Amino acid sequence: MNPNPVVQVLKMRRLFPQFRYSGRNGSYVFTGMLQPRIHSHHYLVKIVFKVGRDPKVFVLEPPIEDYAPHRYPGSKALCLYSFKLFRWDDSLFLADYIIPWAATWLYFYEIWKETDRWYGEEAPHLANETKIEKD
DSSP states (O other): OOOOHHHHHHHHHHHOTTOEEEEETTEEEEEEEEOSSTTSOOEEEEEEEETTSOOEEEEEESOOOTTOSSBOTTTOOBOOSOTTTOOOOTTSOTTTTHHHHHHHHHHHHHHHHHHSOOOSOOOOOOGGGGOOOOO
């Protein structure tokens, strides 16, 4: 069952009130700040979601290092999960999955910048996983 768009927006507002919603042409776009650690940068994050497709997450500010791991080539969207291990389902809520995973990605990104080692879980990337639509 697909969540009603209003319910998706209301849940996001309740759990992450710093995110703002704009919608057009059947898309959800949420933009807001995430801070993965108490002394971290505040990151401006954009989530783009179209029903029937996987959500895409982009860090708008500050810029992510071009050579940072776990991003899709071309689009620079964050790679939050392996399609082999998890499939997005439109009955899920962005606030329950995508926001926490984006914050976790940012946490490991900051550690990677300090240590040059990615400490988060990793899964092998398949050829078809690297193809993600550009915005």
